[in-house]
Amino acid sequence: MKYRQIKRCENINVSEIALGCEGFLGKSKAGYIAMTDKAFDLGINFIDMYTSDPVFRSNFGAAIKGRRHNIVLQGHIGSAWENGQYLRTRNISKARLAFEDQLKRLGTDYLDIGMIHYVDGMEDFNKIFGGDFIKYCESLKQKGAIRALGMSSHNPVVALKAVETGLIDVLMFSVNAAYDMMPPGENVDDLFEPENYKKGFVNADPHRTKLYEYCEREGIAIDVMKTFGGGDMLSAELSPFGVAFNEYQCIEYCLTRPGVVSVMAGCHSTEEMEKLTGYYTASAEERDYSLVLSKMDKFKFHGNCMYCGHCAPCTMGINIADVNKYLNLSLAQGGVPETVADHYKLLEHHGGECIECGRCEKNCPFGVEIIKKMKKAQEIFGY
Ligand code: SF4
Numbered sequence: 001m002k003y004r005q006i007k008r009c010e011n012i013n014v015s016e017i018a019l020g021c022e023g024f025l026g027k028s029k030a031g032y033i034a035m036t037d038k039a040f041d042l043g044i045n046f047i048d049m050y051t052s053d054p055v056f057r058s059n060f061g062a063a064i065k066g067r068r069h070n071i072v073l074q075g076h077i078g079s080a081w082e083n084g085q086y087l088r089t090r091n092i093s094k095a096r097l098a099f100e101d102q103l104k105r106l107g108t109d110y111l112d113i114g115m116i117h118y119v120d121g122m123e124d125f126n127k128i129f130g131g132d133f134i135k136y137c138e139s140l141k142q143k144g145a146i147r148a149l150g151m152s153s154h155n156p157v158v159a160l161k162a163v164e165t166g167l168i169d170v171l172m173f174s175v176n177a178a179y180d181m182m183p184p185g186e187n188v189d190d191l192f193e194p195e196n197y198k199k200g201f202v203n204a205d206p207h208r209t210k211l212y213e214y215c216e217r218e219g220i221a222i223d224v225m226k227t228f229g230g231g232d233m234l235s236a237e238l239s240p241f242g243v244a245f246n247e248y249q250c251i252e253y254c255l256t257r258p259g260v261v262s263v264m265a266g267c268h269s270t271e272e273m274e275k276l277t278g279y280y281t282a283s284a285e286e287r288d289y290s291l292v293l294s295k296m297d298k299f300k301f302h303g304n305c306m307y308c309g310h311c312a313p314c315t316m317g318i319n320i321a322d323v324n325k326y327l328n329l330s331l332a333q334g335g336v337p338e339t340v341a342d343h344y345k346l347l348e349h350h351g352g353e354c355i356e357c358g359r360c361e362k363n364c365p366f367g368v369e370i371i372k373k374m375k376k377a378q379e380i381f382g383y
């Protein structure tokens with residue numbers, strides 16, 4: 001397992017492959033313990049708990065008893081339980097009761113990440129960030145009941161507005177190669193609607209690209225939901241592309257988006273967990289999503305770096321995907337931010353070392369003019 005840091009919270013390091021909570025639901029107490037034991041064995045130390053189901057909270061609390069500090073807990077603020085059912089709420093009293101219930105049942109006095117639950121609409125965003133709800137969330141952070149403040153969303157416009165407030169440390173966002181082509185919208189069902197993909201798309205939606213780049217630049221950690229598009233991405237019949245990805249290609253795609261620290265997988269069994277962590281021993285070919293993305297008829301990625309790494313190896317050892325990433329982060333900003341300059345400096349080889357041999361361009365499935373990009377990187381970073 002590999003770990004990435006939540007940059008705005010120095011002490012929080014999360015596993016690249018993490019758990020959603022849906023796979024626990026309906027299991028016995030022994031099932032919760034078996035799933036949790038397996039997660040720890042595999043090095044998984046991060047879970048998202050969107051559900052307000054009291055059975056989940058109590059059983060999971062029992063499963064982590066005595067090892068609370070080995071796991072990073074991401075719980076949701078505004079996910080409540082009323083009349084035996086889940087309720088999304090912006091009512092402070094209900095949110096407070098649900099939050100306190102969460103801590104009590106989990107057997108802890110803090111969450112590592114408190115997520116403002118599911119904000120896709122602009123009206124909802126304005127209500128939360130312009131009113132008492134955000135003050136309540138900030139008060140939780142001030143008193144140490146949450147260490148980091150997050151927000152979950154499927155809408156890149158709303159998500160960008162949220163991270164631009166400077167209040168959000170972690171963004172939970174729906175990411176996969178199909179959703180990344182879709183224009184923004186307030187209705188999450190649009191992302192799953194096959195009709196919306198029929199006409200095809202050229203290149204990733206610029207709102208999503210802008211969001212990921214903003215998060216990377218500002219050190220806001222993205223943890224990913226819908227890595228497999230609810231399973232659709234894994235099936236040629238159901239995938240909007242008409243081509244199946246495998247699990248490792250989906251994970252690799254997400255982990256190579258700027259800003260992303262972790263993918264949340266809704267594993268339903270210990271076997272599924274084992275399979276997904278097989279990502280680390282899978283071959284480069286098994287993980288290479290460019291093999292799928294470059295062969296589609298209606299969906300074209302051309303001229304823009306997808307950070308897939310298919311162009312490697314470079315004759316001079318340059319990590320071309322990383323150089324392109326830092327170049328794009330700077331170009332989008334209209335200058336070189338200090339943090340990006342620091343990251344570029346840490347690379348072992350730099351754009352300026354390119355000898356224009358052309359080997360990489362033959363290997364790039366997306367027609368990226370790599371030599372020009374390396375020269376541009378040299379121009380703006382100075383080496
Ligand atoms: S230059 Fe091409 S092959 Fe290399 S990382 Fe970018 S898209 Fe992939």
Ligand code: SF4
Nearest residue numbers: 314354355357358360
């Ligand atoms: S053209 Fe430049 S970046 Fe590409 S393989 Fe050759 S040295 Fe590396």
